[in-house]
Amino acid sequence: MTRSLLAVLDSIPGLRPATPSTTHIGSRVPWDLDTLAVSINDELIEIRVVALALPLPPLLREAEAALHTALGETRWKDARLRLVVTDIDAAALTPLAHVGDADA
Structure with a gap:
């Protein structure tokens, strides 16, 4: 299910x-590190994500709908x-910086 x-x-x-x-040590781990972002039990599925783009609400709604569909059967x-959004990639903030610069 995790995969x-x-x-x-x-x-x-x-x-x-x-x-x-x-890191170098992490690259030696013999399993898919992405699986560590998913926790599954009978009552709750938690997926920890990093946002690569903004705004967050539409991204999270799209992900939630797609994930619910995958869980349907x-x-x-x-x-x-x-x-759970654990981080926002710096690249996601770059367009906002340009918008602010244009208004200055």
Whole structure:
């Protein structure tokens, strides 16, 4: 289920799984670090994400709808879905800086 949810998340431009730092040691880990961004139990599915674009509300609504669709025919169809934005990538803020510069 984790891989299915990550595949859905991968289809949403502007979001990516929030994973631990990919340092030299992290690159030696023999498993997919993206799976660490997903927690699943019978009542709650939590996915930690990093925003690569703004504004957040439409991105999160799109992700939520797509993820709920993926859960529709599974045993987790009634579980609550929680998307946790752990960080905003600096590139997401760049256009805002340009808008502010133009108004100055």
